[in-house]
Amino acid sequence: MSKPATKVTKTPPPRYNPYREYLSPGYLMIAAGVLIAAFVLVVIVRNTIAEQNPPGDLSIPDTSTRYPSQGQDHIAVGQAHPAYNSNPPTSGWHYINPAAWGVYTETLPDEQLIHNLEHGGIWMSYQDPTDQTIINDLLDIASRFPSHIIVEPRPANDSPVAVAAWGQLLKMDTVDKETIYAFIRRYRKNGPENVG
Numbered sequence: 001m002s003k004p005a006t007k008v009t010k011t012p013p014p015r016y017n018p019y020r021e022y023l024s025p026g027y028l029m030i031a032a033g034v035l036i037a038a039f040v041l042v043v044i045v046r047n048t049i050a051e052q053n054p055p056g057d058l059s060i061p062d063t064s065t066r067y068p069s070q071g072q073d074h075i076a077v078g079q080a081h082p083a084y085n086s087n088p089p090t091s092g093w094h095y096i097n098p099a100a101w102g103v104y105t106e107t108l109p110d111e112q113l114i115h116n117l118e119h120g121g122i123w124m125s126y127q128d129p130t131d132q133t134i135i136n137d138l139l140d141i142a143s144r145f146p147s148h149i150i151v152e153p154r155p156a157n158d159s160p161v162a163v164a165a166w167g168q169l170l171k172m173d174t175v176d177k178e179t180i181y182a183f184i185r186r187y188r189k190n191g192p193e194n195v196g
Contacts, residue, residue, distance in 0.1 A: 055144055056185030060178055064163075064170040064187075067091065072118055072192060075111065088125060088154060089114055090164050103142060104152040105129075116150055120191035122184050123164040125154035134161060137175035141184075148188050166191040 067085050070092030075081055081093035094114035101121065113123050124142065126134045138161070142149045154162070159171035163180055165187030170180070 056181035056183075057178060058182060058185060060182040062182070062186060063179065064165075064168045064183055067167055067169060069167055077109075077111075081111075084110070086164075086169050087156065087158050088123065088162050088164050088169070090117060090167050090169050094118065099150060101147045101149055102151075103139060104150070106152070107154055107156075108150075108152055113150060113152075116148075117164060117166045118191050118193050119148070120166070120189035120194040121148045121150060122188050123150045123152075123162075124180070125152050125157055125162050125164075127153075127155060127157040127160045127162075129153040129155070131160070134175055137177065141175075141177060141180055144181075145184065145188070149184075 065086075067090050070082075070085060070089075072091070073081075073093050074096050075093045077095055079093075084090075084092050089110050092114060093111060095109065095111045096115075097112065098115035098119055098121075099108050099112050101116075113121075117123060122145075124138050126138060128134070138151050142151045157171075159173065161172040161175055163170040163172070163183055165183070168183070168187050170183050172179070
């Protein structure tokens with residue numbers, strides 16, 4: 001008994017898809033590179049504009065307090081030192097390594113952040129880590145500066161808000177954005193060692 005003949009069908013060649021070549025790995029890598037380069041360019045332009053046109057009206061009176069410098073001595077982590085002359089401190093004994101610029105949800109050592117002040121930084125701290133209004137206002141202020149800003153909770157403050165620069169301290173009960181912008185414009189990048 002013979003087997004019935006099986007029908008052989010020829011698979012037609014795939015239809016030409018003009019988009020297929022653009023979805024090849026090579027083109028996708030190029031597209032990803034272009035997007036990354038565009039993003040970097042946008043960040044650079046934004047930061048340049050922010051540096052050239054910082055917020056802050058210098059006609060607003062400076063209500064901060066000037067404190068005499070307590071020096072720039074480096075100390076080992078945990079090493080004892082004399083008391084600071086302000087709360088938070090604005091100069092004096094500090095650790096060798098500063099903190100990275102940015103926003104922190106944990107309290108950093110004063111001795112570390114003094115090094116940031118030495119590099120021309122602004123240290124904004126809030127006393128109550130549950131006061132979301134103050135936190136949001138300080139985060140909004142910080143977002144307008146590409147560098148040289150630290151924001152952190154600091155329960156040891158003796159005021160709800162403290163904004164420090166090298167030798168200068170502004171204490172507030174609430175966030176007055178315009179006064180803080182003016183403070184930042186006056187004192188940011190104005191430390192004894194202005195380092196990026």
